Amino acid sequence: MNRTVRLHEIANARSGDKGDRLNIALVCREPAHFAAVATQVTAERVAAAFAARKPTRVVRFDLPKLAAFNFVLDDVLEGGVNASLGLDGHGKSLSFLLLDLAIDIASGEPQSARAGQKQSV
């Protein structure tokens, strides 16, 4: 039995910027989820999720030892923090756009935190 959750349920994400390039590190809270994320959260899917920002290139780097991924999105920050008219020129909030993606995980797989169920980390 699989069930669908948002990435936010099983993973952490952190954004960083350099010029007009954004990187989002995605880290599985439980390393057991690495394979499911690797299969489903592809660079193409992330590019589609950020289509409104017209990325010219999206690359995913895999870090299996850390159960983590690094997504690099080119030209999505409206020129970067020095040029963007938006409120978040750094793209700091965009990690949470990535965490909105849905993912299928096996029901038996460990889940580090459920919504409404607190767990200190």
Added chain:
Amino acid sequence: MAAKVFIGSAAGFAGDRSDAGIPVVGALAAHSGPRFLMYETLAERTLALCQLERRKDPARGYSTALDRLLTPVLKQCLAAGIRVVGNFGAANPPMAARRIAEIARSLGLPAPRIAIVEGDDLSGRLSASELARRETGGKILAQMRDIISANLYLGAQPIAHALDQGADIVVTGRVADSALALGPLLHVFRWRAEDWDRLAAGTLAGHLLECGAQVTGGYFADPGYKDVTGLAEVGYPIAEIDADGDIVITKPAGTGGVVNRLTVIEQLLYEIHDPAAYFAPDVVLDLTGVDVLEIGKDRVRVTGARGKPAPEMLKATVCVEGGILGEAEISYAGVNAAARARLAGEVICERMQRRAPGLVIRIDAIGAVSVLGNSSVAPDLRASESEDIRLRFSAQSADAAQIEMLLDEVEALYCAGPAGGAGLRRRATPRLASAACLVERRYAEPRVTLFGAPV
């Protein structure tokens, strides 16, 4: 040789907390052996702002955060033998050194030995067109003649040399952020310049420390999913590094925050592109073999950094004028707020299209669609049920009159716009644009001088 080096971080940017260093220095003082406190205070544009300040007053141009960040801990650092390394020299390291000597004097402290690291400033050495030819991507500098600041990123060697000369405090201008930690490690452990894996480990330690609390629970908390206790008193990090380059990240006892596998990995990948090739002046860092292991409460061991030979070219950041950013906000709240906000946007667009046809105006509807929106036109609020919307109009131009025109138009919504427009705020801010260049190593001329020593 010392078994372990302790490096604490007291600031990850110029706006960081001025009391952050106090628990870090307290924890370092309780240890013995070589101990250092690092300050990273130079974001890309910060140095350009300091350069502008220096042009107005040759005695200024160092980090405006220097007094605020250093004063609370200087006495204990000097008393305990904790040596300070900071890039708060910004555009004027010699004047930063003078200011530190003044602070020490005003606190009644013995005169510290202050070393000044310079040689990052490219002004007068590469022309605007020579810089433009070296710009990565080449979009910003091509049309520019007036360079505000051009600084390459120096490596760790000059910081190590400064410490070799017995400096209590090392002030630099632009250096790689990670060099603020690698410099002390080179000074203590005498790692060779081709010992790539150890240089990589020292660079990694610096990378984990350079953003302060971002590795100890800052920029991390997400209630219900990633709870962090004591965030208001989050402890800033301390790295313990041994001669082989094994790193333990921890934080002062009794502080808030958390150090665990996840806080460390999030920071490990922060602002990284290819994890197999993170370019620093002294080494190219490969993170793909790194292991992160929780070994105790708020103690995480980081091992396995690998290094590749230092890059031939050095990165430089070049800043030029970027026009003026205008922003004006007005609120619409209560019944039918979204429709009134939408009408306000249409009124501004109609009037500005006539008065300044080429000006790109962005409209955000804070409370409905803003931070995650991408629109350079009015957001469609027809479906919005929000009854608390703050409209934000923004535009950028080299023409100050056009920006004032937009701000005036938004202000005029008070009397001439939709019903209930409230709480106008407006401001025009000069902007800087920054470009990244790759510069030949021969343009780096690092030099170390001691404050007060005859030149």
